[in-house]
Every structure is written in C-alpha cells, then in structure tokens.
Amino acid sequence: MCSNYNYIEFIDKTTPNPNQQGNKGKNIILLHQKGIKVPLGFIIKIKAFNEIINKMRIQERVNNFLTREINPKNVIPFTNELKAEFDALRIPKTIYNEIKEGITILRSKFGLKTTFAIRSSTSIEDQTQFSFAGQAESFCCVSSFENIIKSIKKCWNSLFSPSSLLFLMKMKQKGKEIPKLEMAVIIQKMILSRVAGVLFTANVLDNNPNEVLINSNWGLCETITNNSVIPDLIILDKNEFKIHKIDIGKKESRSIQNFNNSSTMLIENDSSLRTTLSLDNNHLIELHELGLTIERILKYPQDIEWALENDQIYVLQSRPITSINGEIE
C-alpha cells in the first residue's frame, strides 16, 4: 500500500514499526491487524519529532545539561526554558498540513462532534524491564484543532519535563546509559466509556501467573491510572473463567467528557454506583478472553488499558508487565 504521507500513518492502513510509531503505537497497530478492537486514528511518526527536535538542538542541549549538572534544582530553569520554546513552537508546514488532513479525515469518518485522545508513544516507555510509566502525558476529549496542536506539543515537551530530566539525572548518577529520547504521538477517536480500567494477564499483587487481575471504574480510564479513586478489584483464574475474588472499590468519582466537549472532568459517583461492581459477568468473561488473546499475540504477560462504550470493549493500550519475567511461547 502506498501512502501519500511522510509524517503520519493511519492505524488501519499501516504495519507495525516501533522505530517510527513507538512501542505503544506499534502494539496498537499490531492488535488492530489481529482483529482486536482499538480506537482508530493516526500516528505522528517519530520522524516528525526528530526533525523538530533537531532544529531546536534539544538532544544536544539535554546531553550537555546532563553532563555538566549535578544539582537537581537546576532542572527547573532548564525545563522551563524548553517549555517556553515548545509553547512558542511553530510546527513546520509539511508536518502541520499532514496533521490537519489527518484530523479532517477522522472528522469526516466519525462526525464533526468527535473528540480525540492524544497520547505519547516513546521507544523507551513500555519496553520490558523499563516502563518509564506515566513520564509522558496523554490528553483526553480534545476537540478543536488549536487544542489538538497544543496537546501534541505538550506530548513532545513531556519527554523533557522536570520529572523526566530528574529521572535521567538519576539514571546517570547510577551509571546507567541515557536512552535516546524519541516520541511518536497517537491521535485516536476518543472512546467515551461507561466503564473503563486495566487488565493484567497475571496477578501483579503476588506475581501469580495463573491469575488475571482487573481494576475498573465508571467513566474514562484515567481515574484508574492516575490513582484518583480506589477502583473495583477482580481476580480471575487464568486458565478457565472462574472468579477468585471481587473487592468493590470506593470509586468516589469518575472522569467524563466535560460539558463543552473540550476536556475531561471529575464528577462524584452516587452511592448506588459506588457500591455496585462496575462490570457484569459477561464483560468479565469477555475481558478474560481478550486478555488471553492479547497475551498470545504479544507473547508476554500484558498490562492492558481498556474502555467499554456501547457494549463494545476497546483496547486503549497494551504493554508488557514490567515486574514479571515471563516469555511465553
């Protein structure tokens, strides 16, 4: 298939390539190819990031900073300087136009009211042994093109956040090699989920490979990953569908799309939602099956973010469980 684009690739029209899509992007494309439901959209390739970063000489400046600095306090002025540059960045026309066309295509496919999820996908994050989890940002329910562009710039910038730089400084302090900082950005149709959560194809609480662990809450997935609620906890037998444990979490609040469709907002769950398990038996059976299928495809125990919209489960991302040794064949 021949593509007219240099900097973007549509999830349903390309093949997995971590060097341009990052690990998260590569997994989404691979899962789509294998018939797993993922939100559709496109990826802004690492190539676009590299061209922009090279122009700003960022890699070189970061390396110089890490070579010369031992005082962690100096991370703040340095990252502030980079942030100001990203805020003011004018994305080169060739890249900008492709992003614009990509969004136009998604809007014509999914409707003008569609909002988007914008996530970073790095080549260092999500690798087995080193997840760098949450060091880079994601944005949900973004609608206007202006805000899409802002979110993309924030994603790129998040690789050079204070936390990120301190992380690298610590790695250097410990004599570890600094990884090459590269990022793709994934733009997908936002799944406005009624229920969402994570699914681990091993019980990560006690490293039990014969169990599956699910966390879930009402609304969008972000309340689970960013620790803002105590979610429901379900532990299943891995080999056959059997419930080992259900702990209904407090789930004080949930995240939803805000009223002017421009971002997310946190609202309180009423008491009936708090005390009800957010998943029924059929969804548990489906998630159990989905987990095993994805693990077979990716050949390693997986940490899967999922979202349930109109009774359809979508996989938002899947990455190896980094705290487990478990090559699967």
Place this chain on the structure above:
Amino acid sequence: MKVIGKGLSCSSKSEAIGDLVYVTEIEDVIQLFDSASGKICLVNDAGITTLGPILSDLAGTICTTGGAGSHLAILSREFGIPCIMGTKFNIDISSVIGMKIKLSHNGDNHGYVHLLD
C-alpha cells in the same frame, strides 16, 4: 509497634522499614533527590509520576488512593519495592512524618503501615 494504616498491598515485595517522607510536588522530589535512600514515601492522589526520579532509591511507597493498576503501583513493582495503595490511616498522618515506620502484609493482599517507636 502500632498499626496506623491499612490498604491494598500492591507489590510482591511487601516488607520494608524506613523514615516516612511526604511528597506532593516536584520540589519535594528535588529536596529528596540525594537523600531518598531507604525512605518510605507517602503520596496523595496527585504528583504520582513526579515520584519517578527517586523511586529507585525509596524503600517503599504508600498512596492514600489508587489500586494495583495505578502508575505508582506499576512503577513500584518495577523497582521491586513494597507499595500500599488506597491506604486509610487511623491517625493524623502529618504528625508522624519523619518517623520510622514499617510496611507489612497479611498474606491476603492487605497491607499495613506500622509506627515503630
């Protein structure tokens, strides 16, 4: 030794002893950058990814909310340190910051925070 908090033990490693520190923002991480070794860190719902840079030095983490799927739990497991999520305290926890505490679990994923005298 008195139990001062209880939550979900989210890491296969579940025992640690260390001084309790409290992190709310990146400045706290900078403050602890060279002195985090062996400490047990408490965080609330915010500032979780903030903790990343010093996690490899910490002896354990405690969060007042969250579960096994939270980023903090994922990272704590990756660094092989105990992590108790969704912790409820029976004392004013701010009164014991800097004191020596112990993390343990009961074999059924219940994690406990003890105050050592």
